[in-house]
Amino acid sequence: MxxxxxxxxxxxxxxxxxxxxxxxxxxxxxxxxxxxxxxxxxxxxxxxxxxxxxxxxxxxxxxxxxxxxxxxxxxxxxxxxxxxxxxxxxxxxxxxxxxxxxxxxxxxxxxxxxxxxxxxxxxxxxxxxxxxxxxxxxxxxxxxxxxxxxxxxxxxxxxxxxxxxxxxxxxxxxxxxxxxxxxxxxxxxxxxxxxxxxxxxxxxxxxxxxxxxxxxxxxxxxxxxxxxxxxxxxxxxxxxxxxxxxxxxxxxxxxxxxxxxxxxxxxxxxxxxxxxxxxxxxxxxxxxxxxxxxxxxxxxxxxxxxxxxxxxxxxxxxGVIPEMVGCKTQVMVTVFDESSMMASMQATREIREAGYSVVVYPDSDKLGKQFKYADKLDIPVVVILGPDEIANKQVAVKNLRTREQVTINRGALLTQLDKSLTH
RNA sequence: GUGCCUGUAGCUCAACGGCAGAGCGCCUCACUGUGGAUGAGGAGGUUAAGGGUUCGAAACCCUUCAGGCACCCCA
Known part of the structure; x- marks a missing residue:
């Protein structure tokens, strides 16, 4: 060392x-x-x-x-x-x-x-x-x-x-x-x-x-x-x-x-x-x-x-100090590959402007690695914007706690986040 | 400033004076669009530093440095 x-x-x-x-x-x-x-x-x-x-x-x-x-x-x-x-x-x-x-x-x-x-x-x-x-x-x-x-x-x-x-x-x-x-x-x-x-x-x-x-x-x-x-x-x-x-x-x-x-x-x-x-x-x-x-x-x-x-x-x-007193990130947006980076950044911006604490994964690593990262940071909700979603004007939102994942219209992203985060 | 204890892998710790180890963590793969599990592999060490004793030292002795605990004092 x-x-x-x-x-x-x-x-x-x-x-x-x-x-x-x-x-x-x-x-x-x-x-x-x-x-x-x-x-x-x-x-x-x-x-x-x-x-x-x-x-x-x-x-x-x-x-x-x-x-x-x-x-x-x-x-x-x-x-x-x-x-x-x-x-x-x-x-x-x-x-x-x-x-x-x-x-x-x-x-x-x-x-x-x-x-x-x-x-x-x-x-x-x-x-x-x-x-x-x-x-x-x-x-x-x-x-x-x-x-x-x-x-x-x-x-x-x-x-x-x-x-x-x-x-x-x-x-x-x-x-x-x-x-x-x-x-x-x-x-x-x-x-x-x-x-x-x-x-x-x-x-x-x-x-x-x-x-x-x-x-x-x-x-x-x-x-x-x-x-x-x-x-x-x-x-x-x-x-x-x-x-x-x-x-x-x-x-x-x-x-x-x-x-x-x-x-x-x-x-x-x-x-x-x-x-x-x-x-x-x-x-x-x-x-x-x-x-x-x-x-x-x-x-x-x-x-x-x-x-x-x-x-x-x-x-x-x-034992009176409450758990989870830190600032916890609420949402992570994955980046599928370089071509979808802009779409992910755009989504991140929207989520942030809506008032959520959100990060974008800064690399186009394998999705598994990105999920693992979100899990370690205890981020409850992950947003996926892959080629399929983008082609269909959709977006996938997964709640890591309940393991539930839904694919919805891109326009319904914020509404869905609100739902996912209240779980 | 005084006394006692302790320094080994990133972390927690093993190893009778006889080949440097484990668990956890990390990286890779199984898994080319999905995390907590599982399995397989891998990286990572001048044993705090320096000196001494010994055929041989992580281990014993000395010095230094660092950390912990207690005294002192205080929050």
Whole structure:
């Protein structure tokens, strides 16, 4: 075999079958976003590294971003996430944009990680944000969008759950425990680890982070208190709203959800697959200072991001992706020999102008080969225009599914196609 | 960045240290005007690359490269 230049590690090729799945997911995203009244937008794939240096968390920028210098010696990065771009776009037109704004986007992102199941270096991400309002209504709407998306995909509440918490609530609870600001972000990491380590290891990790034994006990109690949300007026209102929206089956309180990114300030949430691998599907929350962080005035926002890789795995495992989602050709016109090529092309044109998806076989191969081709491409109807048909001003139409073939007057071709295709 | 596993035909995989194989797919024919089946034939390999051990290596050892999985982190 001739040597084929390999593809870049962590990238994916989308052959038509896979592209059809992606298309279906993207279409569902677009449909849900639009039904909630969100407008589509996008930013550049290339940004200055400085945009992310402002926030995002060190890990993401220093270790996971594709950074390189341009021929003009600018330090550029392939965007690892969209929220900073959004913050910039909003800050740039802060006084022109009618607030609150509802925006959504889907596009490619890059992170330099070790690829494995559910994770690639190049992936697509759905971002959706509601900027310019601080109410629980906004938080509830964003979570409702996520839940509605799952519903639209055919995922039931026993297959996927959105777990919600609130950073302000956790902040005050931690303050009560005497855990102060300096170790706060370290504590969030400790919280994040709870389900991943054994209790002994977890305690050791907590001590290492700077927590006292009594604080660790208190923290443990806190993290197992599933009624903690009742202490937060924001969350009480939030859950009321989710119930009014009829999506309470998809949403639950979980004090362990805290999120890694530094810029979240209020409500935070993550969606998980239930059972199976318990994979994290999407995550988001409220970020009230982000626009200010890139140089604008303070503007509160809430939103989430969902990668395409994990959701596709979840949808595959759940078996909810419809069959035959690709664009399927409906009709193929055969070419008997060179002398009949024009007649076949003419028929193809008529069929296409009538609105069907139609191809003409581009060679005068043996009919058997042409039929085999139509069969492989799953084209249901084949049109035959051989010397006999042409001489008699007729045309033959065969339905490959039912194996029925009829020879009719040439003028009745479109009517016959309509019949054949409804079978 | 760390650890474990794996690289053999287009794909999925066999082959005790002893001739490089099968299934599927592909091409041709049976079938000179008709597809999913069947039968007969055919093409396709530097066993990821390089080095070493051995009379002999796809197999054992080393290095590199690539892929998968887990950690880390996150979508």
């Amino acid at each position: 001739a040597e084929i230049v390999r593809s870049v590690k962590g990238t994916r090729d989308f052959y038509p079958d896979q592209m059809a799945v992606r298309r279906w997911i993207f279409d569902t995203i677009r449909d849900v976003s639009t039904r909630f009244g969100y407008q589509e937008y996008d930013g550049p794939c290339l940004e200055f590294i400085d945009l992310y240096a402002a926030k995002s968390g060190d890990e993401l920028v220093k270790e996971q971003a594709f950074v390189f210098s341009s021929p003009g010696d600018d330090l550029l990065t392939l965007r690892p996430e969209l929220t900073p771009t959004l913050a910039r776009m909003v800050a740039q037109r802060q006084y022109e944009l009618p607030l609150p704004l509802r925006w959504w986007s889907i596009g490619p992102f890059w992170r330099y990680e070790n690829p494995q199941r559910g994770r690639t270096r190049e992936f697509f991400q759905w971002n959706i944000d509601l900027v310019g309002t601080e109410t629980a209504v906004a938080d509830a709407e964003i979570v409702a969008i996520a839940a509605t998306f799952f519903k639209a995909c055919g995922l039931a509440p026993d297959q996927v759950k959105i777990e919600v918490n609130n950073r302000r609530l956790m902040d005050s609870a931690l303050t009560t425990l005497g855990i102060d600001k300096p170790v706060r972000s370290g504590v969030f990491r400790v919280v994040d680890k709870l389900d991943k380590l054994s209790e002994k290891d977890w305690r050791a990790f907590a001590v290492e982070t700077g927590l006292e034994e009594t604080q660790i006990d208190g923290l443990l109690l806190l993290l197992n208190n599933n009624a903690l949300w009742k202490d937060s007026q924001e969350l009480v209102e939030f859950f009321e709203l989710i119930t009014v929206l009829g999506l309470e089956d998809y949403v639950a309180y979980n004090p362990k959800v805290i999120r890694g990114l530094d810029y979240y300030t209020g409500t935070v949430f993550e969606a998980f697959e239930l059972g199976g691998q318990s994979r994290a599907i999407l995550g988001g929350g409220r970020y009230d200072n982000l626009v200010a962080d890139v140089g604008g005035n303070r503007l509160p926002g809430v939103g989430f991001a969902m990668g395409d890789v994990v959701i596709e795995l979840v949808l595959m495992d759940a």
